[in-house]
Amino acid sequence: MQALCSLQAAAAHQVAARAAPRLQRPETCRAGAPVVVRRAATVASRRHRVCKAVAAPERVEATAAAPGKLQQPGKAQDQVTVVYKFGGSSVASAERMMEVADIVCSFPEHLPCVVLSAMGKTTNLLLQCGEEALRTDASNIRSLAPLKAIQDLHRETAQKLRVDHACIEEVEALLKQLEQLLVGISIMQDLTPRAKDSLVSFGERLSTRLFAAFLNAQGIKAKQYDAYAIGVTTNDNFVNAEVNYQLTLPAVKEALTFKPGQERHLPIVTGFLGRGLQTGAITTLGRGGSDLTCTLLGASLGLPEVQVWKDVDGVLTADPRVVSTATPVARLTFEEATELAVFGATVLHPLAMQPAHECNVGVRVKNSYNRTAPGTLITEERAMEDVLVTSVVIKSNVTLVDITSTRMMGQYGFLAKVFDVFARNKISVDVVATSEVSVSLTLDPAKTMWERDLITDELEHLMHDFEGIAEAHYRRGMAIISLICNVQRTSEILERVFRVFGREKINVQMLSQGASKTNIALIVNDEEAKAALRALHQEFFGSC
Ligand SMILES: Nc1ncnc2c1ncn2[C@@H]1O[C@H](COP(=O)(O)OP(=O)(O)O)[C@@H](O)[C@H]1O
């Protein structure tokens, strides 16, 4: 990793100097820092080192070329200088793909690599196909409504984008394969996690082929790449696979570096997908995983910045579906962005900041529907003097567990035994508050982002495992409200929080701050959570 980062930094420095003077690369990636998957609380507690501040790249204003008159970005000798990721909402239709092509070609000084998600709600439709295939006779698979919707969307898009015949053939071949896979699921009466990953992979495989073909039809040289074919390697934990950074970073760098004499083109890469190391099968990085693909590619290529383009003006002060007047946050640190994602802001994938943080790649969140909005810039550090509260998020459907030791005070090893029980049950813990003889903690609503909620049987089994160690009780239907804030000013923040909650008669069941340097967590009843969020937003941001 150390050698890799230094190499990348040197290469990126040369590229930046020659091709992208407005984007300044920090000197080095953090030397010797292994990239490993951790949960947010661990990430937060590990960040004691003072890191070099990233020089904020200047905002690149859009100078949109008229559709149909797109210009090839970058110069003949360039390597990729930036990665753009467009999510499902940005590429939901042929018209949206045209708009995205226009955005991509609006910065002629940059040679971009483009990561795409599946079009619109295609991933959900694919999962629906899988579920319905289990209840449908193989001979009727063809008439499944979600399958028809997927076929119609991609055929219509191909037609509107006027892609070439080769692309139409590829799209038809993929749609045929998809149908065959569903027939297989119907016959086997089995939808394994491995088959699920194969199934949902069709979304990104289709969208990227259509988009690359459209660019080529417009005279822009572009080439489609499946992430699993250019070295994105994961473990074999299907539906939520973890990236193997040691293998992936050098492989992706090699695959996406232009060789002498090679024609420059825009790489168009499938987000969300990888290849399992042991099985060699297609894996996925968890829902919303294209954000991670984007930062992973940026880290592999040693770039100063990547941009994730969404349907909102950046990361907002609250979920806009709950607080309609939420406003964009101009700057965040990697740590704050991670806490936001882990504690409920669905705008970013919870692990997306990891490669960016380790290799110091700035992440800009932009709006593909409002391209001149400055968005949010996420970097290693930012000025915190004037910051009180940055954003408020909710994680709903949480279970609160209270555990009290049955032994006398002063016994050692109590917490170790408690956490061993969770480890054995493979249940992850979010927020913890402890005293010497008791511990309260919250459990993730789902074991993984894809799986169903923890079921009562599993919780009862967990309670059973505490027998002889402690008395344990659980309460479902709780929510974590997290204030991403300047914890140097905790007293002031909490004084205002409790004034608001007192007024609104909202009872706090548990409070945790300690380990995180960016987050105060308040546990309340789920049915009070949205009202509590709106009241807090009103208090700290002035409107709701
Ligand atoms: N704090 C937040 N800031 C911005 N958006 C948020 C926040 N919390 C939730 N969201 C939701 O996240 C959505 C964008 O994420 P997502 O749909 O995954 O984007 P994409 O599919 O384009 O990558 C927004 O439309 C918004 O409703």
Ligand SMILES: N[C@@H](CC(=O)OP(=O)(O)O)C(=O)O
């Ligand atoms: N298509 C995948 C991966 C992804 O990142 O999607 P989006 O960028 O639209 O959230 C999903 O729906 O989970």
